[in-house]
Every structure is written in C-alpha cells, then in structure tokens.
Amino acid sequence: MVRQENIQIFDLRSALERLKQQPGELLYTDEPVDPQAELAGVYRYIGAGGTVARPTRLGPAMIFNHVKGFNNIQVLIGLLASRKRVATLLDTTPEKLAFCLMEALQEPLAPVTIPREKAICQEIVHRADEPGFDLRKIVPAPTNTEEDAGPYITIGMAYASDPETGDADITIHRLCIQSADEISMYFAPGRHLDVFRKKAEAANQPLPLSISIGVDPAIEICACFEPPTTPLGYNELALAGGVRKRPVELADCLTVQAKAIANAEFVIEGELLPNVRVREDRQTMSGKAMPEFPGYTGPANPAIPLIKVKAVTHRKQPIMQTVIGPSEEHVNLAGIPTEASILQMVERAMPGRLLNVYAHSAGGGKYMAVLQFKKSVPSDEGRQRQAALLAFAAFSELKHVFLVDEDVDPFDSNDVLWALNTRYQGDVSTVFIPGVRCHPLDPSQVPEFSTSIRDTGISCKVIFDCTVPYDLKERFQRAKFKEVDVRRFAPTLLGED
Incomplete structure (x- = not known):
C-alpha cells in the first residue's frame, strides 16, 4: 500500500482528500436520493458488506450530492466500510491496524480546548428557541430500512462529563430523532455515559452533552474502545490524539455546559432529561428500531432516555456522515479496538x-x-x-x-x-x-x-x-512452494506494496 504523506488528516474533509488520492475508494453521485431507506438501499449494493443480507459487497465510500429535502448538504456513507480504507486513513496497513491502536494506548495525548471563534463547527448556528427550529430539517439523518423507528444518527460522537468528577467520555449510541427538538438515546449495558446520566438523574439534574457528527476517522475508531482497556474515567479522545500525534481540539458549546469536537461537520447540543423516558418506536409503533450489527433489526426499547436539543451548529456546506448498522463499517468500528484490546491483554500475560x-x-x-x-x-x-x-x-x-x-x-x-x-x-x-x-x-x-x-x-x-x-x-507442515519474484512474470497483477 502506498502511503499518502502529503495530506495530514485532522478532520473529515482532510480524510476525504486523502481518499481522493486512492483510485476506486470514493464514489460521488449527483443522482437525487431519498434519505428514507433509499440511500441505505443503494449502498447495500455498492459497499455495505458485513452482516447485511446478501447480495452485498465491499466497495468504495459514497457521497450523495443531492439528498431530497436538503440543500447544500452532502451525505457520506461507508467511509470505514473497508479495512484497507481504514488503514489508509490511519497511516498503516490492514494487518497492523490493531498494533497502531495498541501503540496509541501506550502514548495517549489528551485533548485541548480552543477558543470558540476558532471552532469551525460553529460557523452556522440554529438555536432551538428560535422560531421554526426543526432538527429534522437541519440534519439529514437517514433511515436504514422502511421499518426503522425513525431517522437515526448512527455515527454521532456523544460527549459528556461525569457530574461528580468532571471526567469526560465519548461513545457512539443509537440516536433516533423523535421530534423537532427531541432525540431518544439507547444505552447498551455498561456504557460510561449511562453512568454519568444516572448520577445526574439521581440529583434530579439534566446531563449536558454534545453529539459531533463528521469527524476525524481516528476519533470514530477510538471512541469504540471499551472496558477494561479504557475504564470509567478514561477519555478515548486521548487515544485519537495518540494515533495522530496531535491533540484533538474541542470547543465549548453555545447553549449547554459541554464540549464538542471543534472541527466536526455537525454538532447537536442538548441535555439528557432526568426521569423522562420515551418509547423508541413512538412514531411507528412497530416494535422495531433499526438494523443492528448481528444482521437483524433490533427491537425498539419501550422506555429509553430522551435528549432535549438546545441547538445545532455546523460548518458551511456540511457533510452528514452515516453508517448501515450491520455493515462492514460497524465491523471495523467495533472490531479494530477489540483486536487492540485483546493484543494488549495477551501480550502482557x-x-x-x-x-x-x-x-x-x-x-x-x-x-x-x-x-x-x-x-x-x-x-x-x-x-x-x-x-x-x-x-x-x-x-x-x-x-x-x-x-x-x-x-x-x-x-x-x-x-x-x-x-x-x-x-x-x-x-x-x-x-x-x-x-x-x-x-x-x-x-x-x-x-x-x-x-x-x-x-x-x-x-x-x-x-x-x-x-x-x-x-x-512436524506432521502438519504445509506444502512448501518455491519462493519467486512474481513481478517478473506479472508486474501489474499484484500492485505496489
């Protein structure tokens, strides 16, 4: 694999510029697409892979330039749906991805906060207390299938702090847009943000948080580490800093006491409300949520916490990023940190x-x-x-x-x-x-x-x-073929390393 050292990746747009240098890794389309089921239905054939129902395949990341109902907003899907592509974006090889993350675990670099005036995620501001505010018209969150409980934010970086200690954590959650200013949030057992939420709820206080969408892929991968590799109180943004050898930049939110990723394409600011629960499928009453990583549609949770949205900020002409739940993209998001965690634990022993x-x-x-x-x-x-x-x-x-x-x-x-x-x-x-x-x-x-x-x-x-x-x-030796320089016979077949 040829490394592209000339473009340093620090946000989503620089990552896309890197991919443009790799033939066949990024596909643009001007064909109008409906974000409700059609967009994911297209990518199912282009490059979803993973546990998606066949036929599917591995293919390029894809950017839809014309999303129905949204002007001047592109939607990106499949950025991490190829191990080769992830390796390109993390400056390593597909076989060494886990080792790359393991090195970052040994040399983390804590995030830093920059002044708001330098935070490009806040170039455009929509406040929820302004007339006509409607999250559904600002953020083009797709549905994966026609059965989904609603439009889902599938790769939003949820960031909040422990109300007692101030320790911050970042994770990816199932986020369903429920109304003009409400998002339901599903917590799998053991998630650290749920610990923070429960502490705030015990004090009858909301938990401020941000949801950053469209960020440096290193952040998206590192956010998927879990205990015991990253215990409660460990900020995975430090791992992303370790991968890039430069700290992740944060900015203070405008309407809540929380921080967001300063160069994100979109940031949703809000509060997890104490003692408020909502049926996840209240818009459809179908009992179904969205397709999950095992390849089946996950059941809708009958009562999950609710986020009250206070504002949405974004860059000029923002890029919405999404994933298909059972795709190869989830495999890489969850699997590569899993590999690094296993390598680290066994290597120690x-x-x-x-x-x-x-x-x-x-x-x-x-x-x-x-x-x-x-x-x-x-x-x-x-x-x-x-x-x-x-x-x-x-x-x-x-x-x-x-x-x-x-x-x-x-x-x-x-x-x-x-x-x-x-x-x-x-x-x-x-x-x-x-x-x-x-x-x-x-x-x-x-x-x-x-x-x-x-x-x-x-x-x-x-x-x-x-x-x-x-x-x-000695009885199980594989047949030994002669080592040859195959490039003498097929110079273009295997490509460059």
Whole structure:
C-alpha cells in the first residue's frame, strides 16, 4: 500500500482528500436520493458488506450530492466500510491496524480546548428557541430500512462529563430523532455515559452533552474502545490524539455546559432529561428500531432516555456522515479496538506468542475473533487456550474464539476454515463456557432457544482450538512452494506494496 504523506488528516474533509488520492475508494453521485431507506438501499449494493443480507459487497465510500429535502448538504456513507480504507486513513496497513491502536494506548495525548471563534463547527448556528427550529430539517439523518423507528444518527460522537468528577467520555449510541427538538438515546449495558446520566438523574439534574457528527476517522475508531482497556474515567479522545500525534481540539458549546469536537461537520447540543423516558418506536409503533450489527433489526426499547436539543451548529456546506448498522463499517468500528484490546491483554500475560487478531466480519466485529498463536516450545502447549480466555476477559461481548497457528492467515476465512477442517477434532478441540453474559442483541441468547439459557443475554461462549498440538507440528507442515519474484512474470497483477 502506498502511503499518502502529503495530506495530514485532522478532520473529515482532510480524510476525504486523502481518499481522493486512492483510485476506486470514493464514489460521488449527483443522482437525487431519498434519505428514507433509499440511500441505505443503494449502498447495500455498492459497499455495505458485513452482516447485511446478501447480495452485498465491499466497495468504495459514497457521497450523495443531492439528498431530497436538503440543500447544500452532502451525505457520506461507508467511509470505514473497508479495512484497507481504514488503514489508509490511519497511516498503516490492514494487518497492523490493531498494533497502531495498541501503540496509541501506550502514548495517549489528551485533548485541548480552543477558543470558540476558532471552532469551525460553529460557523452556522440554529438555536432551538428560535422560531421554526426543526432538527429534522437541519440534519439529514437517514433511515436504514422502511421499518426503522425513525431517522437515526448512527455515527454521532456523544460527549459528556461525569457530574461528580468532571471526567469526560465519548461513545457512539443509537440516536433516533423523535421530534423537532427531541432525540431518544439507547444505552447498551455498561456504557460510561449511562453512568454519568444516572448520577445526574439521581440529583434530579439534566446531563449536558454534545453529539459531533463528521469527524476525524481516528476519533470514530477510538471512541469504540471499551472496558477494561479504557475504564470509567478514561477519555478515548486521548487515544485519537495518540494515533495522530496531535491533540484533538474541542470547543465549548453555545447553549449547554459541554464540549464538542471543534472541527466536526455537525454538532447537536442538548441535555439528557432526568426521569423522562420515551418509547423508541413512538412514531411507528412497530416494535422495531433499526438494523443492528448481528444482521437483524433490533427491537425498539419501550422506555429509553430522551435528549432535549438546545441547538445545532455546523460548518458551511456540511457533510452528514452515516453508517448501515450491520455493515462492514460497524465491523471495523467495533472490531479494530477489540483486536487492540485483546493484543494488549495477551501480550502482557505471555509476550511474543499472540501474533495477530481479527475480529471477524461475520460477528459484526464483536462476537467472533480469530487469534493467530505461535507455539515455540513444548510448554507453550495449552497457552493458546489461556490466550482465548484472556480474549474473553479483554472484550466481554465476544462469543466465539478461533485459535490458529502462525502459518494460517487469520484474515482469510478460507484459511481459517481449512485449519478447522484439518487441525480440529470436535470432541477434544472445543471448549464450552456456558452461562456467561454476552451482548443483548444476539437473538439466539434467549431461554426459548435453549433450556441452558437462564436469562436473555446469557450465552455459551466457545473456543475452537484449530492449532496443532506442539508435539505433532512436524506432521502438519504445509506444502512448501518455491519462493519467486512474481513481478517478473506479472508486474501489474499484484500492485505496489
């Protein structure tokens, strides 16, 4: 892969300029598109991938220049829906993405606040107390399908502070626009902003927050780290600073006591209201929310917290960014931080043995990981399963771990399945860990599916040990082909590294 050192990425627009230098990575269309289901329906065929219902594929990011109902606003989708594209945007290679983030974990750089007059996210201001304010007419949030509960902000960086300690955190949430100035906010169990919200609610106080949309991709990736890698009180913006070797710039909001990302395309300012709940699908009453990463439409929550919007600010001619819930974009957002978390934990426990990790697309970046493990001495036998147990500890939502040897490419599903077929025996190579809490969006984790499941969200985690026992390694040598310089014979076929 050829690095593009001449364009330094610090916001969404510089990221897009970098992609323009990469043939086939960014597609523009002037065809008018309806943000309600049509936009996502188009991208399903262009480049969604992931767990989206087939037919789908990996393809370029896409910018729609003419979105019905919105003038001078482009909508971007699929920016991170390719591991190669993410690597281009983070100045590394697809195989080294987790290592890039692990280095940032070792050298974080805290964000800084700049003066408001320098905050380009506030070039245009819409206040909710002004006549005619309507969030739905300012922010072109699409729906993924015709069944969605409403228009969703799918990649908004929600940023708030602990009302007791002042510690700040940034996360991505399911945000449904409910009215002209209201947004519902779904909290998966354990989210740090929910801890902040509950503290504010206990004091009968609103929690001020900002939602920044359209930012440096490094921020979007780093916002997806979870405990124990980033415990309560850890600001993931410092990781994004570590990736870029420059601090993320924040600005004070105009209407609430919160900060926002200063160069975001859009910023929504608001407050999470105490003791107020709303039915997520109150606009449709369908019982459905939106497509989620496992590939199914998530159920609408009957009572979730509500944000009262105070203002929307944005850059001139802003770019709205969105994702398809089950797409490869979610795989990368969730999976690459998962890989870094697993690498870091296993490296601390047994240095040099875990060579790489892939949070597989089939698991949406959360449910399934492939660990490439090297056994160098007889005493390494058994440590591969210890590494799998550490992976479950590093990322609690992980359901299945596949262990492969150093001669198996963890990023090649056919190679992994080859190991499953030639280096695995079900009765001795499978480890079941029943009764463990996993992720609530897995539809198989219900008592109706199995009598062994005592409560919704509990799962049987499984280790598939597809590694060769150390004392048998000599019997499992792959056929050795002659090393040649293939560029002599096909100089353009493989491209440049």
